[in-house]
Amino acid sequence: EDQVTQSPEALRLQEGESSSLNCSYTVSGLRGLFWYRQDPGKGPEFLFTLYSAGEEKEKERLKATLTKKESFLHITAPKPEDSATYLCAVQYREGTDKLIFGTGTRLQVFP
């Protein structure tokens, strides 16, 4: 069965302590991989879309990369306002455009 697995489930960082979140997938025929951020009680907020292995995208302290089997979300010098749950989702090349989500990484950044 096609799956999306995110690790770690939870991550506690000191402000300024860089780290990476992982999203591995077994979807055959990837159309796109999406990263979202979700704050408590809110809807997912779009961050990045990656379409092909080797692709990288950056936004402020975040950088997303993609290989044939996984994606990383690198957080450089995080701040407390980066605390949130980060969700990864994949979309098949064939079929409809539904997203298959991982269970997320809950990030806490302490000052």
Add this chain to the structure above:
Amino acid sequence: NAGVMQNPRHLVRRRGQEARLRCSPMKGHSHVYWYRQLPEEGLKFMVYLQKENIIDESGMPKERFSAEFPKEGPSILRIQQVVRGDSAAYFCASSRPVRGETQYFGPGTRLLVL
């Protein structure tokens, strides 16, 4: 440009009642998706609609759940005879009518069944 709008934001129903959740997509978006997030679980796809058409309902429970996206007005997710297990956050997303386009999410409707 307003984002995806959902209402109500919170909905309380007693077992056996009906729940109607509404979603207005972003301007220029004609594709709507519904997802459900159970407590402590990830987002699960339910249904994908275009105007007046259900494209994929593979994630929708076979009974009690239905969805529509009429030519005019918002998309509606309807849950009949709600049970406690239906308590969850229901999110709507919308996208432009292009394959692989980014889906933008609304704030969600939190349904509580007593």
